[in-house]
Structure formats: C-alpha cells, structure tokens
Amino acid sequence: MQALIALVxxxxxxxxxxxxxxxxxxxxxxxxxxxxxxxxxxxxxxxxAIGAALPAFTLAKARRQCWAGCDVALPTATRIDAPxxxxxxxxxxxxxxxxxxxxxxxxxxTMGSMTAVVFVAAMIAGMAIxxxxxxxxxxx
Amino acid sequence: MSIAWDAFTPWSSLAGGVLIGxxxxxxxxxxGRVAGISGIVGGLLKPGGPDTTWRLAFLGGLLVAxxxxxxxxxxxxAQPVAGGGMLVVAxxxxxxxxxxxxxCTSGHGVCGLSRLSPRSLVATLAFMxxxxxxxxxxxxxLGA
Numbered sequence: 001m002q003a004l005i006a007l008v009x010x011x012x013x014x015x016x017x018x019x020x021x022x023x024x025x026x027x028x029x030x031x032x033x034x035x036x037x038x039x040x041x042x043x044x045x046x047x048x049a050i051g052a053a054l055p056a057f058t059l060a061k062a063r064r065q066c067w068a069g070c071d072v073a074l075p076t077a078t079r080i081d082a083p084x085x086x087x088x089x090x091x092x093x094x095x096x097x098x099x100x101x102x103x104x105x106x107x108x109x110t111m112g113s114m115t116a117v118v119f120v121a122a123m124i125a126g127m128a129i130x131x132x133x134x135x136x137x138x139x140x
Numbered sequence: 141m142s143i144a145w146d147a148f149t150p151w152s153s154l155a156g157g158v159l160i161g162x163x164x165x166x167x168x169x170x171x172g173r174v175a176g177i178s179g180i181v182g183g184l185l186k187p188g189g190p191d192t193t194w195r196l197a198f199l200g201g202l203l204v205a206x207x208x209x210x211x212x213x214x215x216x217x218a219q220p221v222a223g224g225g226m227l228v229v230a231x232x233x234x235x236x237x238x239x240x241x242x243x244c245t246s247g248h249g250v251c252g253l254s255r256l257s258p259r260s261l262v263a264t265l266a267f268m269x270x271x272x273x274x275x276x277x278x279x280x281x282l283g284a
Contacts (some may be wrong), residue, residue, distance in 0.1 A: 002170075002171045002172075002193070002194050003193045003194050003196075003197040004197070005166060005167070005170035005171045005194075006167060006171050006173070006194040006195075006197040006198040006201070007197040007198065007200055007201040008166065008201065009163045009164075009166045009167040009170070009171070009175060009198055009201065010163070010197065010198035010199060010200060010201025010202040010203075010204075010205075011201035011202070011204060011205050011208070012159055012160075012162060012163035012166065012201075013159070013160055013163035013164075013175060013198075013201070013202055013205075013246075014201060014202040014203070014204070014205020014206065015156075015159055015205050015208070015209060016156045016157065016158075016159030016160035016161075016162075016163060017156065017160065017205070018156070018205060018206060018209055018215070018216055019152050019155055019156035019159060019216075020152065020153045020155075020156025020157055020159075020160065021149055021152065021153055021156065021216070022156070023216065023218055024216060024217055024218045024219060025218065025219065025220050025221045025222075026218075026219040026220075026221055027147070027149075029221050029275055030144060030147055032271045032272055032274070032275040033275045033276075033279055034141055034272050034275075034276070035141060035276050035279075035280055036141070036142075036275075036279055036280065037142050037143075037144040037147075038141050038142065038143055038144060039143075039144040039147040039148055040143065040148060041147070041148055041149045041150065041153040042153060044150055044153040044154040044157060045153045045154070045156055045157035045160065046157060046249060046250070046253075047154065047157060048153070048154040048155065048156070048157025048158040048160070048161060049157040049158070049160040049161035049164065049249075049250045049254075050161060050250060050253050050254050051157075051158065051161060052157075052158045052159075052160075052161025052162045052164075052165060053161035053162075053164040053165050053168075053250055053251065053254035054161075054254045055165070056164070056165030056166075056168055056169050056254070057164075057165075057168060057251065057254040057255040057256075058255075059169065060168045060169055060172075060255075061255065063169075065172070066168075066169060066170055066171055066172030066173075067169060067170045067171075068170060068171055068172070070171065070172045071172055072168065072172040073172050073173055073174070074168075074174065074255065075174060075242075075252075075257070077242065077259060078257075078258070078259055079259070080258070080259055080262050083240045083241065083242075084240075084241050084242060084259060084262065084263055084266075085241075085262070085263075085266055086237075086240060086241075087236070087237045087238065087239065087240025087241025087242070087263075088237065088241035088248070088262075088263040088264075088266035088267040088270070089237070089266050089267070089269075089270045090233045090236060090237030090240070090241070090270075091233065091234055091237030091238045091241055091244060091267045091270070092237070092266060092267035092268065092269065092270025092271040092273075092274065093230075093233050093237075093270050093271075093273075093274045094229070094230040094231065094232070094233030094234035094235075094237060095230075095234060095245075095267060095270075095271045095274075096270065096271040096272070096273070096274025096275045096278070097222055097226055097229065097230035097233070097274060097278065098220075098221065098222045098226070098227055098230035098231065098234075099220075099221045099222070100230070100231075100234065101177075101234065101244050101245040101246075102177040102178045102181065102234065102238060102244045102245075102246070103177040103202070103244070103245065103246050105231075105234075106177065106181075106199065106202055106203065107202055107203070107205060107206060108206075108218060109203060110203045110204070110205075110206045110207055111206045111215055111218060113218060113220070115220040115222075115223065115227060118227045118228065118231070119227050119230065119231040119234075120231065121231065122227065122228045122229075122230070122231025122232050122235065123231040123232070123234050123235035124181070124185070124235060125231070125232060125235060126231060126232040126233070126234065126235020126236040126237075126239070127178070127181060127182045127185050127235040127236070127238070127239050128185050128235075129232075129235070129236055130182070130235070130236050130239035130240060131182070131185045131186055131239070134239075135186075
C-alpha cells in the first residue's frame, strides 16, 4: 500500500514538473537570471506547491500514522550547520550552471535527453561519493 | 532587470506547482514520507538502507510521467543550457551538495518550507542565492 501511494505520488510529481516548466533548463536559468530578462514563472511553481502542501504538513505533524498504517517520518534535524550551508551553496552553483535540480533531471531521462543522462550520471556519482565519505566506520 | 513577459507562464507554472504540492501532501499523509528527491535517491545508495520499496516506486512514477504525458500531448520544450564538462561539474556539485545539505528544491524548498522548518528556510535561501549568483557570473560577467 505504501509503495502504491508512492508510485502515484511520483507520477503526480513528474507531471507537475513537466507542466510547470521545471523540466526545461533554459526556463530554470531564465528564472535564476535576475539581472537579465527575468522570467518569474518558477516563483509561482513554488507558491503553488507550498500552498498545496502546507495544510498536509500541518496535519502530518499532529499524526503518528500514515494512511497506509506506517509511521509518519518527518525530519528531526534542526541544526543549522556548515554541511547544511556549504552543501546547499554547492547545490545552488550546480543548479545555476546546468539548470537542473534532481527531480527535473530524473524526469528528463525518459524525455529522451542525452544531456539529462550525462547530468544524472554525474549527480549519482556525486551522491555515491557522499555515501562513501560518510559511511559509518566499523570499529577497529 | 526586465521582465520576460513573452516567456512568463503563470497558469501552467502555478498548476504544475499545485500538482507537485499535492504529490508531497499525498506522500506525507499516505506513506508518511517526505518527497525530497535527493533524499529518496541518496537513500538507495546506502547499502541496506531503509525503505527501498517505496523509494523505487516513487522514482518509477517519476520516470513514467513523461511516457504517460506523451500518450496525450506533445512533451513540453526542454532546451539544455550546458554541455560536456560543464554538465559533469554541475551534476557532481548537485549530487554532493544536496546530500551534504540534506535536501534540494523539493525536500527543503517544497516540503521543508511547507512544514515551516527554519533549517529548510536557510538551505533554500542558500541554494537560491547561489543559483542567482552563478547565473549572474556566467551570463553577465563571463558572457557565456
């Protein structure tokens, strides 16, 4: 049941990305180009998404169980630390260079884009590097 | 700054955003999980990591979306802005950065802001700021 709900959520997310313009790197960079000919569209993507998700997260905070019977796993970290800041800054630089963030890059894989294939391969390599560097060390 | 009114797509962007928000709402209430794409993918890269099934199901849905879309309409335009080595550098930065930063546009931007997390607000301001600065440098200082 949990997997079925996740499948529908993934599908909905993908259609939302396509409809919104997020899957077009040129449109994304057009939004990030504040000093140029600025396309404000993507601010509306964020406004629409938060408008729709905010009531659900407010409700989720008060619930222990999800509809599928599982626990509600909201993030527990609250510290604003160097990894959060430096990681987010690095992500922003990569996003600005290619116009892809993780969701749109993945969706673009099945749009037949070789550009997305190269980007996603590099992105997964980056995530794997992080997993290697942060893996728990076995006691000596 | 000037506004690119010819490129501005308020209604489709707002509607697409609402669908993304409904997806995040469905996942947190239905499956009890946060729709953070970098976290969903990153979790699969840890051997023996938790929740493999729903992660794969969510990514399956994401990848099927364009195929389903194409049954009813032409896929929307998608023009790349970078190629070759730049694409690899950008991908590595996004991969490493989203994992150290514990999230991306979806996890921090959509879900984090929707649950009013100060940590996600800081992360979102940081990656948006870095994105604005990067495009400024590339387009207006380097003229690429």
